Amino acid sequence: MNLFRRRAARRIAAISLLLANLASSLAWLVAHERAEEDIVALAMEESRRLLHHFNAFDLTGPDAQAHAIDAASQIVGGLFDIAEIYDPNGEKLAEAITVAGELVEPMLPKHGRPSYTQPSYESLSLPDGRWVLRVFVPLSADLKQSGGPLTGYFEGMRIMPDWQYEKITESALIAALIAGLSSLLCGLVIYPVVVHLSADNERKAREVLDSHISMMDSLGRAIAKRDSDTGAHNYRVAWIAAKIGEALGLSGASMQALIAGSFLHDVGKIGIPDAILLKPGRLTDEEMRIMRTHVSQGEEIVSGMGWLHGAQEVVAAHHEKWDGSGYPRGLAGEAIPLAARIFAVADVFDALTSKRPYKEPFSFEETMAILEHDTGHHFEPAVMKVFRSLSAEIHAQLKTSDERSARALLEECIRRHFDA
Template sequence: MNPFKKRTAILIAGVSTLLASISSPIAWYVARENAEEGIVSLAMEESGRLLHHHHAIKLGGADAVGRAKVAANTIVGGLFDIAEIYDENGAKLAESMTAEGEAIEPSLTGHGKPDYRATSYESLKLAGDVWVLRVFIPLREKTGDVSGPITGYFEGVRVVPKWQQEAIFADALTVALMACLASLLCGAAIYPVVVHLSTDNERKAREVLDSHISMMESLGRAIAKRDSDTGEHNYRVAWISARIAEEMGLTGHAMQALIAGSFLHDVGKIGIPDAILLKPGKLDEEEFTIMRTHVALGEEIVTGMGWLDDANAVVAAHHEKWDGSGYPRQLKGEAIPLAARIFAVADVFDALSSKRPYKQPMAFEKVMDILEKDTGSHFDAAVMAVFRKLAVDISQRLENSSESHARKLLEECVRQHFEMQ
């Protein structure tokens, strides 16, 4: 499993587990509440039916107590273990209870005369893990007429039997497990979709990146067509710069910008006349002034080209020097972008170490002597300190290398830092 798929699987599994841990208790609570309300609703409906049957709704007249007692005795033992019936003024007319009701009755909190207008209930846990439901019902002549006058009150207590508690527990557990399973299955179903979309997005991003790199190489080849020394040099300096930057901890966007800028540092030479660019001898002052314009021309080429905008730091400052004696802006010290300071070391090292039509490669020790001599004036001492540790290995890997070898080294670097594995 590749790192992305592994991270995605862990993330989705974590989210699914979190949702399961949240939804399961909620589902448990809702299922238990629904079961509780179902018991209460059934008890209320049945008690109302019995009260109407025994004419214990309108509790007036001489036989009101008798009717209330009959109704209370009938109700108790079915859905209720305690039944109390009050007249419209809150005076108790009848009370009846089972043995279970008598056992828990002392544990129930008392209250004053009933005067409530809405039906309600409470769920209580008593000592010994006894679960009771206590309902309070205002009586009216017409069932469901909440605006009608109250003719009495009924209060009932049900001791929920163990078998019913177990059934409610089992049902709530089933609902909770289903919610948990649904969360986990949802995560399992989402995973392949996310991976597919990500893979497709990664493929498209790679295509865009490939086109960007192809654009960079095309510009590099265009420069090489005009200056034969430039092609292989572009690959080498971009790779050397990346090696130094890796040691300095550059990653991601900063590394990509450095590679692109190093490869395209001389892109502005496309605009330099052949008479100057290809002149075999030394340039005069006027010609050198024109040659220097390749920096500004390079900036114009890469600026506004989207991804290649990132190359601007090196393109614009690759001829600046640490002591401020460079061009075109005479930037000094850390005012020079780090990418350009890294590139400066790589550029001079490769120029001195490489064979050119007009010169032989300089010995490694001689090259290093020149670099050390110019540290603090041309080069950043911090960059040189890093390069010094890598110089022997870099020299050995590039010794007698061809353009194809240099290109292969850079391609490996690009695959690593542009995430094209």
């Protein structure tokens, strides 16, 4: 299992467990409340029926209290442990209570005269751990019509027996387990879909990356052909710059911009006439002015080119110097982009240690002496400090490398930083 699949499995599992926990809790609450409501609905229906049977719905006549007492005494002991009946003004007409109800009544919250118009209930957990339900039912003369004129109020309290509590708990637990398992099963079903889509996206991303690398490689080769170079310089200098960037902690877009910019630093030379670009002798002042336009031309080429847009920092500033004596803008210090400051060290190091048609390679010691001499003038001291610790290893690795091996080094670096 690759890194992505492990991450996907962990994340989907975590989300599934979270959803299972939430769904289970919600299912538990809903099932528990639904069971309460079913019990209350049955209690209300039975209380209405008994009240109507004992003529205790119309509580305004001279026999209202007698009817209320009869009804309350019949209701209590079955569905309810306390039964209270009130007239339309909220005056209590009758109360019946079981022995268990007498023990519980002091623990119940008190309330004023009833004045509600809709039936309701309370679910209470008493200090001694018992669970009780209280129902509040407004009464009207018509048993089937609850919206008619109020003729009184009925209030009942039921102590829930253990068997009923266990039954409700069992039903709620089953509902919670079903909801939780459903969430986990959804995670199991989603995982292969996510992996498949990710693999497809990864394949497409690799195809895009390959096309980007090919485009960058083609541009680099075009530059090398025009400049009478083998192209190995572009691979080496981009790899050296990446090594320095890694040591400086660069990653993501910053590292990608450094690699692309270092590889394409001379892309603007495509626009320089051959008579100037390939001239074997010293350039005139006018020819040097034209040669230096390769910076601005390169900047125009890479600007707005999607993923290559970041290369602009190096392309536009790779001839700037730390002390401000470079061109084309004469930038100095940290006004020069960090990628260009890194590239400056990598470029000169490779130029000095590489064999060219017009020179033999400098030794490692000679090269480092030149770089040290120019530190603070051409190169940033902080970048040189980092490069100093890497230079011997870099020189040893590139000393015997050809264009093919240099390209392989850079491709591995590109895939590591562009394929994150």
